Amino acid sequence: MKTFIKNKNTISEKDNLLILAKNTDNLSNLNLQKKEINYIKDQLKKDVEIITINQYSRELIILKPKDNHDHYLFLEETRCLGFKVYDQIKKNSYIVIKNLSDGSINTEAFLEGLALSNYNFNEYKTKKDDIKLHTIFVNSSLEDEKLYEIEKIVEAVKLTRDLVNTPFSHLKAIDLANEAQKAGKESGFKTTIFTKNKIESLKMGGLLAVNQGSIDEPTFSILEWKPKNYTNKKPIILVGKGIVYDTGGLSLKPTANSMDIMKVDMAGAGTVIGAMHALANTNVQKHVIGLIPATDNRPSGNAYAPGDVVTMYDKTTVEVLNTDAEGRMILADALSYAQKYDPELVIDLATLTGSAANTIGHFGIVSMQENARKEHDLLAQSGNNTHERLAEMPFWKDYDALIKSDIADIKNLGGPFGGAITAGKFLAHFIKYPWIHLDIAGPAWVSSKYQYRSKGATGMGVRLLYDFIKNKK
Ligand code: BES
Ligand code: ZN
Ligand code: ZN
Numbered sequence: 001m002k003t004f005i006k007n008k009n010t011i012s013e014k015d016n017l018l019i020l021a022k023n024t025d026n027l028s029n030l031n032l033q034k035k036e037i038n039y040i041k042d043q044l045k046k047d048v049e050i051i052t053i054n055q056y057s058r059e060l061i062i063l064k065p066k067d068n069h070d071h072y073l074f075l076e077e078t079r080c081l082g083f084k085v086y087d088q089i090k091k092n093s094y095i096v097i098k099n100l101s102d103g104s105i106n107t108e109a110f111l112e113g114l115a116l117s118n119y120n121f122n123e124y125k126t127k128k129d130d131i132k133l134h135t136i137f138v139n140s141s142l143e144d145e146k147l148y149e150i151e152k153i154v155e156a157v158k159l160t161r162d163l164v165n166t167p168f169s170h171l172k173a174i175d176l177a178n179e180a181q182k183a184g185k186e187s188g189f190k191t192t193i194f195t196k197n198k199i200e201s202l203k204m205g206g207l208l209a210v211n212q213g214s215i216d217e218p219t220f221s222i223l224e225w226k227p228k229n230y231t232n233k234k235p236i237i238l239v240g241k242g243i244v245y246d247t248g249g250l251s252l253k254p255t256a257n258s259m260d261i262m263k264v265d266m267a268g269a270g271t272v273i274g275a276m277h278a279l280a281n282t283n284v285q286k287h288v289i290g291l292i293p294a295t296d297n298r299p300s301g302n303a304y305a306p307g308d309v310v311t312m313y314d315k316t317t318v319e320v321l322n323t324d325a326e327g328r329m330i331l332a333d334a335l336s337y338a339q340k341y342d343p344e345l346v347i348d349l350a351t352l353t354g355s356a357a358n359t360i361g362h363f364g365i366v367s368m369q370e371n372a373r374k375e376h377d378l379l380a381q382s383g384n385n386t387h388e389r390l391a392e393m394p395f396w397k398d399y400d401a402l403i404k405s406d407i408a409d410i411k412n413l414g415g416p417f418g419g420a421i422t423a424g425k426f427l428a429h430f431i432k433y434p435w436i437h438l439d440i441a442g443p444a445w446v447s448s449k450y451q452y453r454s455k456g457a458t459g460m461g462v463r464l465l466y467d468f469i470k471n472k473k
Contacts, residue, residue, distance in 0.1 A: 002134075002151075002155055002158075003115045003118045003133065003134065003135070003136060003151070003154060003155075004134060004135040004136070004151060005111060005115060005135075005136045005138065005147045005148075005150055005151040005154075006135060006136075006137055006138070006144075006147060007137070007138055007139075007140075007142070007144055007147060008096055008137035008138065008139055009139070011096055011098070011139055013057050013058065014057050014058055015058060015095075015096045015137075016058050016059045016060075016061075016089065016092055016095050016096065017030075017058065017059075017060050017061065017095075017096050017097075017098055018061050018063060018085065018089070018095055018096070018097045018098070018114075019060060019061065019062050019063065019097075019098050019099075019100055020063050020064075020097070020098070020099040020100065020101050020105040020107065020110060021044075021062055021063070021064060021100045021101050021105075022044075022064055022101045022104055022105065023041075023044060024037055024040055024041050024044070025100075025102075026100035026101075026102070027040065027062075027100060030060065032053070032060075036053055039051075039053070040053070040062055043062075044062075044064060047064075047066070048064075049063065049064055049065065049066060049081060049084065050062075050063055050081075050084060050085055050088070051063075051064075052088070061085060061088065061089070063081055063085060063105075063110070064105075065077040065078040065080075065081045065105060065110075072384045072385070072387065074106075075106055075109045075385075075387070076109075076387040078105060078106055078109040078110050078113065079109045079110070079112055079113030079116075079387065079451070079452055080113060080451045080452065081110060081113060082109075082110050082111070082112065082113025082114030082115070082116070082117055082452055083113050083114070083116075083117040083451045083452035085114070086114060086117040086118065086452075089133065090118070090131070090132060090133050091132060092132065092133060093132055093133065093134055093135070094133070094134065094135040094136070094137060095133065095135075095136055095137065096137040096138070096139055097110065097111065097114075097136065097137065097138050097139065097140070098138075098139045098140065099140050107138065107140055107142060108142070108146070108150060111136060111138065111147075111150050112150055112153070112154065112452075112463075113451075113452045114136060114452075115136060115150065115151070115154040116154055116157060116158075116452040116453070116454070117451075117452040117454075118131060118133050119131075119158055119161065119454050120454075121161070121162065121165040121456060121457075123162075123165075123166070124167075148282070149282050152277075152278055152281040152282050153278050153282075153462070153463060153466055155277075155278075155281070156274040156275065156277045156278035156281070156459075156462050156466070157274060157459035157462045157463065158459065159183060159270075159273065159274050159277055160267075160270040160271055160273065160274030160457070160459040160461075160462050161270075161454060161456070161457040161458065161459045162457075163176070163179060163266070163269075163270040163273065163274075163457075164263070164264055164266065164267045164270045164444065164445070164456075164457030164459075165263075165456050165457045166263070167263050168244055168245035168262075168263045168296060171244055171263070171266070172216045172244055172296070173216055173217065173218050173219045173242065173244055173294035173295050173296065174193075174195075174216070174217065174219055175244075176219070176221075176242055176244055176266055176269060176292070176294050177191070177193040177219040177221045177292070177294065178193075179273065180193075180221050180223055180269075180273045180276075180290075180292065181193065181221075183273055183276070183277045184223060184276070184277075184280070186277070186281075187276075187277045187278075187280035187281040188225070188280040188281070188283075189223050189224060189225040189276050189277075189279075189280040189290075190223070190224045190225075190226075191221055191222070191223050191224075192221070192222040192224075193219055193220075193221050193222075194219065194220040194221070194222075195217060195219060196211075196217040196218060198220070199218055199219075199220050202220075202313065202337075203311070203313060204220065204293070204312075204313045204333040204337075205310045205311045205312045205313060205333070206293075206310060206312045206313065206318070206329035206330050206331075206332050206333040207220065207293045207295060207313075207329070207330045207333050207334075209304040209308070209310045209320070209329060210243075210249070210295050210297050210304065210323075210326045210329050210330055211295040212300075212302050212303055212304045213249055213250070213297065213298040213299050213300040213302060213303025213304065213323075214295055214296050214297075214298050214300070215298075215300070216295070216296065217295075218293070218294060218295035219242075219292075219293075219294045219295075220291070220292070220293050220294070220333075220334070220337075221242075221290070221291070221292040221294070222289065222290070222291060222292075223272070223273070223276050223289065223290030223291075223292070224288075224289050224290075225276055225279055225280045225284075225286075225287070225288045225289075226287045227280075227283060227284070227285050227286070227287075228285075229285050230285050230286055230287040231285050231286065232286050232287055232344055232472070233344070234287075234341070234342055234343055234344035235287045235288060235289045235341050235343050235344065236286060236287070236288050236289070236343065236344055236345050236346075236347070236469060236472070237288075237289045237290075237291060237338045237341060237343045237345070237346040237347070238272045238275060238276070238288065238289070238290045238291070238346075238347055238348075238349070238465065239268075239272070239290075239291045239292075239331060239334045239335060239338060239346060239347070239348035239349070240266075240268035240269035240270070240271060240272035240273070240290065240291070240292050240348070240349050240350070241265065241266065241267075241268035241269060241293075241327045241330065241331055241348070241349065241350035241351060241352065242266045242268070242269035242292045242293055242294030242295070242330070243265035243266055243294070243295065243296065243297055243326060243327060243330070243351075244263070244265070244266050244294060244295070244296045245262055245263055245265065245296040245297070245298070246259075246262040246265040246296070246297045246324070246326065246327075247259060247262065247296075247297060247298050247299065248297065248299075248323065248324035249297045249298060249299050249303050249304065249323030249324060249326060250299045250303050250304075250305050250306065250323045251306060251322045251323040251324040252299060252324075253324060261445055261447075264351055264444055264445045264457065265297075265327070265351050266294065267349075267351045267440060267444035267445070267457065267461075268348070268349035268350040268351060268352075268438075268440060268444075268461075269292045269294060270457070270459075271349050271440065271444075271459070271460075271461040271462055271465070272290040272291075272292060272349060272465075273290070273292075274459060274461075274462040275290075275461070275462050275465035275466055275469070276288065276290050278462065278466045279466060279469060279470070282470075284466075284469060284470050286469050286470070286472065288469060289338075289341060289343075291334045291337060291338060292334075293330040293331065293333060293334045294330075295330065297323070297324075297326040299323075303323065304320055304323055305320070305323065306320055306321055306322060306323060307319075307320065307321070308320045309407065309408045310329070312329075312332055312333060312336065312430070313332075313333040313336045313337060314332075314333075314336035314339075314430060316332070316409045316410065316429065316430070317408040317409045317410075318332075318405075318408055318409065318410055318411065318412055319405040319406075319407055319408040319410070319411040319412070320411075320412050321411050321412060321413040322412065322413045325412045325413055325423070325426075327350050327351070327352045327423075328352065328412055328423055328426045328427055329412060331348055331350060331352075331427055332426070332427060332429070332430045333430075334348075335348065335427060335430040335431050335435075336430045338431075338433070339431075339432060339433065342433075343433050343434075344433075344434070345372060345375050345433070345434045345435070345436070346431065346433055346434070346435045346436070347379070347435075347436045347437075347438060347465070348427065348435075348436075348437050348438065349438045349440055349461055349465075350437075350438070350439060350440065350441075351439075351440055351441040351444050351445075352420070352423050352439045352441055353419045353420045353423045353439055353441055354419070354441060355418070355419030355420040355421075355423070356419075356420035356439035356440075356441045356442055357441040357442035358442075359391075359420060359442075360391045360442055361442050362442045362443045362445075362446050362450060362458075362460075363389070363442070363443070364383070364388070364389040364390060364391045364442075364443065365383070365388060365389065365390050365391065365438050365439070365440055365442075365443060365460070365461065365464070366390075366391055366393060366420050366438070366439040366440075366441075366442070367379075367380075367390040367391065367392045367393070367436060367437065367438050367439075368392065368393050368395045368421065368424040368428075368436070368437045368439075369392070369395070369434075369435065369436045369437070370395065370428050370431060370434075370435050371433065371434040371435060372434035372435055372436050375434055375436060376390075376392065376436050378468060378471075378472065379436060379464070379468050380392070382464050382467040382468040382471065383464055385467050386463040386464050386467050388443075388460050388461060388463055388464035390438075393418075393420060393421050393424065394421065395421065395424065395425070395428075399414075399418060399421050399422055399425050400425055402414040402415040402418070402422045402425070403422055403425055403426050403429075409429075410426060410429055412426060414426075420439050423439070424437045424439070438461065440460060440461055443458060443460040443461075444457065444458060444460060444461075445457060445458065446458055
């Protein structure tokens with residue numbers, strides 16, 4: 001399912017071409033007839049985005065993304081154009097892209113949109129409708145290295161989508177850990193997997209409590225990318241929620257549909273694996289560590305119960321008032337564990353709350369920060385670059401009172417409002433370093449196609465993290 005992206009210096013007469021152009025100025029060397037040029041001119045005037053010319057041995061498709069005075073929205077239009085033209089060209093085994101717009105249309109964005117559209121999840125179909133498009137050639141001045149980078153970013157997003165689309169029946173906590181290890185062997189990061197004994201000896205009470213109802217053992221995976229010439233003094237840590245399935249536990253989710261997609265609940269972990277894969281594959285010189293606590297959340301005779309008090313890894317006591325608020329229980333232990341690395345910055349990603357999804361839908365990522373104003377703003381900038389945008393929530397002190405417990409240090413349930421924020425406040429109890437929390441419950445999964453992001457798992461967050469870490473000073 002890989003899409004190769006390569007340079008091609010000479011165009012043959014049989015190559016189907018995708019041409020990025022804002023006008024007909026540079027079309028002269030394509031041997032077009034006068035009436036073809038006039039037709040293209042006419043269509044461009046009418047603001048048609050996709051103009052198709054069928055020639056004897058090839059198809060020419062002229063593309064002009066919708067104008068937008070906002071630079072970032074124009075980039076996004078360009079990605080979306082990749083998606084819009086995809087159905088028309090997917091029958092080809094390869095296609096050649098040529099940009100004749102004198103740089104006013106961004107080739108990278110178009111490539112990204114097109115390559116990300118070239119995805120389906122076929123794993124469990126006995127009759128597979130396999131993808132035909134294997135290579136996207138580019139006839140431009142873009143360096144091989146740049147094309148390789150785009151290829152690897154796209155590959156990482158697809159890896160994340162595959163992991164998230166894989167059902168719980170085929171992806172238990174140990175499988176998720178093994179998949180991380182497999183990706184690391186391919187791209188170059190190292191994976192250490194803690195199994196139940198080790199997690200017990202570390203006394204990761206939050207992870208163990210959620211795992212009590214499971215028939216499978218939990219895992220805690222440490223992914224490390226430490227290239228030779230890394231430039232950051234202290235590591236950047238990515239923490240991903242790895243709930244491989246969330247029934248809610250004893251506070252069972254209502255069956256009417258709300259459980260159907262709960263294999264999505266390891267999307268934070270999937271995003272961390274995808275981002276690490278892209279960073280290692282492209283040899284980004286930053287020291288990055290991924291932490292993934294993983295288990296499913298189920299009811300059983302031994303399941304943790306509302307009313308329980310749990311002692312966490314950092315010795316905080318937590319009153320459990322809803323077993324469906326399990327993500328924060330396992331993340332808290334990972335966040336406390338992160339302290340031992342004396343990190344420069346920790347970013348956690350989690351499908352944490354329905355509240356986040358209800359607030360902004362799938363159009364972006366709900367964010368919060370503590371001690372990381374500057375880093376958050378840089379991440380928001382990456383959000384604009386990649387159109388994986390951040391919507392920052394207020395994180396006022398006032399909310400702290402909502403997670404106070406009568407009988408323990410804190411409780412795992414907030415008040416009747418601001419559910420995404422009180423979940424964030426719970427996590428904030430466990431951090432002492434610069435920290436950004438990303439609640440991806442909305443964008444991690446879509447029930448119908450969201451442009452080039454596909455249907456089902458989107459992989460949203462991978463390009464964001466990559467852009468941020470790569471560009472971080
Ligand atoms: N995994 C869910 C959140 C979720 C909802 C993810 C929708 C993806 C789509 C999380 O564990 C959860 O159940 N949260 C509860 C918390 C509540 C009990 C405080 C919620 O948001 O309802
Ligand atoms: Zn839950
Ligand atoms: Zn959950």
